[in-house]
Amino acid sequence: MQKTILVILAITSLLLLHAQEVEAPPQPAKQEEQVATSQKRLRELTLVELDKKNHRAREAGEIAAKFKSISTIQNIDLRITEYLRLQKRIAKLQKEIQNANHRQADLAEEIRAGLLDTKLSIQESERLVECRQYMDEFARAQRLMTLQLKKLNDNIQGLILKLPPPSTFTTRSGLKMRLVGTLPNAFYISENCVPDALFDEVRTARALQREPFISANYPNTNATASYSQAVAFCKWLTSYEFNTYVLPDIKQLQILPDFNALPEKAIWSTTVWAPDDVNYSRAVERFGIKFQTIWDPQHLLSDLEYTGDLPDASYKNLGFLVITHVKTGIRQRLEMLMKAVNDETPEKETEDNK
Amino acid sequence: MKTYLHILLAGLLTFAATQASAQTKFKRRGRFVEEQLERKEETPSYAVGLEKTTGSLPVLAFRKQTIQTLHMVKMYETIVEVATLDDTKGPVYRERVEPQVVPGELMAGERFIKTETIDGGPFANETFRIGDIEITTDKDGLIVDTHQRLLAPFDQIARNSAEITITHATMGEKKFVITRDLLKKPTSVQRAVDADAPPAYDLLESLGLDFTQLRQNGKDGLVISYKVPESVKAGKTSKITIDIANHGTLPIGTVLIRAFSREPWLNGKMFYFGNIAPGKKASFTREIVIPDDKRTEVSHVAFAEWNLLGNQPEKTQTFKITRK
Known part of the structure; x- marks a missing residue:
């Protein structure tokens, strides 16, 4: 009798353990919540990119303004130093653009994948499209900025070389x-x-x-x-x-x-x-x-x-x-x-x- | 009697006139007989040239001479043309002119001068001048050019001859030409000498050096050693000796070494060796006169070799000489 009871208890324990391991299939409400989280994340990331893009634009503006002011420096060594510092900032900015391009490429891919979801509501879809448009705009702006920075860098290099040699x-x-x-x-x-x-x-x-x-x-x-x-x-x-x-x-x-x-x-x-x-x-x-x-x-x-x-x-x-x-x-x-x-x-x- | 005497006198006068007429009208020169000396003049003189020697010092040889000036005249037979009766052509009187040699009588022709030089042997212990330098011959009539003044004109590589003028107090000056033939052609193609030019002597020949162009020239085997003083005294003289030896199997032709330096008293000194047969050695010494210039204490000289194959820059050696 006792043996039987023990067997029954063991089997019951085993069954209970198995029951905990098996997840219950997700409910439709939870799925929707995850999709929403993903879209929110995409929108937040897009906003982060926007913020960084604006930061880079400000930096580019400061660089351009600084460039104009350097030509007034009389001391040649100081002028060259400022040009070199400017080139350093340009290089850093170009690196940031490069990194942004990589991030945005991944983000654009996520947005594209998100848009393929047939269960998206119109509102969600529109938000994703907006994010995609931002990505496109960022890409254009970054391409333009890259060109401008390269041109400025070349310009600075030329100006440095044109400066009189040291005595x-x-x-x-x-x-x-x-x-x-x-x-x-x-x-x-x-x-x-x-x-x-x-x-x-x-x-x-x-x-x-x-x-x-x-x-x-x-x-x-x-x-x-x-x-x-x-x-x-x-x-x-x-x-x-x-x-x-x-x-x-x-x-x-x-x-x-x-x-x-x-x-x-x-x-x-x-x-x-x-x-x-x-x-x-x-x-x-x-x-x-x-x-x-x-x-x-x-x-x-x-x-x-x-x-x-x-x-x-x-x-x-x-x-x-x-x-x-x-x-x-x-x-x-x-x-x-x-x-x-x-x-x-x-x-x-x-x-x-x- | 008187008449007879008149006739005789007339005949004699006629005969004399005839003879006289015959002499002045018909005497002419016949064949050449001989040259006769009219008078002789003797002038003491001397001859100078390069004596054959060995080593690095040229030797001038002086010999006494007597210049005999012979005033000569050519003598010819005296021919007289005598008119005789030619009776071979019949009774009509005709004259025939026959030339006849006047025996014992010669007629003078052209006068000319002959010069003969009589050698009088070595001109010993006599003083001459070359430029402003006085030189005196030794007992053999020789002057050894111990300061190598005769080599100096040829330290210019472009120069091949130099005219030397020797002057004697009473016997006047003599000129002769010293040549320096660095690439002598074989005898068969020697150029003809101008008879009117002053006598010429080749310097290198007189030093016993052979600079005849060889058909075959060795390339390797020449060993050169230098005796260059490390220090010299300003205002003094010194010597540089170069010894060469041909350790090759072929003769090395027309070996020549020249000194190059910024210093004029070193620059251009030529050292002559000529053709060096295999196994043979040669040596040449040049005197250098150090100036009293105190500006530079150190002088540099490089010795460069040239032979029939051209320059040998790898054999160039540079030395430093300190002046004290």
Whole structure:
């Protein structure tokens, strides 16, 4: 008897448990509630998108207004900084548009799926259609804004490049470069002869196949280098600076006095020495020897302002300058300011944008 | 008697007149007989040229000469045309003119001068001038160009000849031409020498160097070593010696080395070696005169080689010379 009762109780428990696991089929009223929630969600999301779109429009307006005001800044570095900050804001805005496009694409898909529900009421259907129209409008506006921002960004880039190059800059290796000449033929030339401390360090480092130790300041004593050594130094400098540095030719050296940049030493040039001397020209042709032109405005080596010497010759009063294209200075300034802008904290940006 | 004497006198006068008429009218020059010396003049002189030697120092050789000026005249037979009776043509009197040599009598013709030079041997211990430099011959009549002044004009590569003028206090000046033939053609194609030009001597030949163009030229094997002073004293002289050796299997032709420098006292110095047979060596030395210029303490000089195959830039070597 007891066994029977226990069996009956066990079976009853099992039945009761099974009954809890099986859900009761949803009632029609609950389904409607879920649909309504979904539509509400879609409408809310649409409103959120609208809000963000308006925010972006305001941001775009502020960017445009800021752009107009930058041209009045006199200080070139400050102007470039502001342009770069503006480009940063543009990039951020473009990213936001991109994200909005993705979200809205998903949302549009949901709306499209929602509209396929045959049990939608007219009112619900109209609301979904309205959401879809918003999505279309958002898409158009975002496309337009994308184009406008790209155009503005290109415009800013062009304006940055048109700005006058800096009058001086310091290379990564510590050489101070100054701008000489008139655009478009201007170029940068080292203010002083390449110092012997740097020259010797580079020569030693290359021999030992290690990186040279670069100092912030070098004593102003010129490197006693031959032409061949000066050319090798320029090759190293080019690879180190990621910009081309070469020795000047005579025409480039000849403009230095016009810019109060007369060197204190005699200077190597890339111009091959070619005096009007039949004997010399026949000899160099026959024997395959070349002399390089030295510019000696202070007459330290001889009584002549221009003289030729062997590429392997070196004298303590003979040094070399390095030159680089004007784009190097422009690029170097841009990189420096870009790094500063990129390192700025958002608070700093906000502070500066007020 | 008187009449007889008159007739005799008339006959004699007629005969004399006839003879005289025959002489002035019919004497003419006949065949050439001989040249006769009318008078002789002797002028002391000298000859100068390059002596064949070896090494890097040219040698001038002076020889005494006597210039004999012979005033000569050509002598010819004297021919007289004598009129004789030609009775071969019948009783009518006819004259026949016959040339006859006047024995023992010669007639003078053209006068001319002959110059003969008599060599008098080496001109020892005599002083001459080249430009403003006084030079004195040794006991063998030689002057060794220890300062290589004769090489200096040819340090200009474009120059192939130089006229040298030597002056003596009493015997006047002599000119001769020194040539420097860097690419001598074989003998068969030598150009004819102008007889009126001053005598010419080739500098490289006189130094015993052979710059004849070779048909086959070696490319490798030339070893060059330099003796360049590391330091020199301002205002003094020094020497640069270049030694070469051909370790190849073919001759290396017309080897030439030139110094290149910004300094005029170094630049352009030529070092001559010529054709170097396999296994042979050669050496050439140049004197350098260091100026008293205190501006530059260091000078650089590069030596570049050229041979028949052209320039050899890979063999160029540069040296530094410090002036004290």
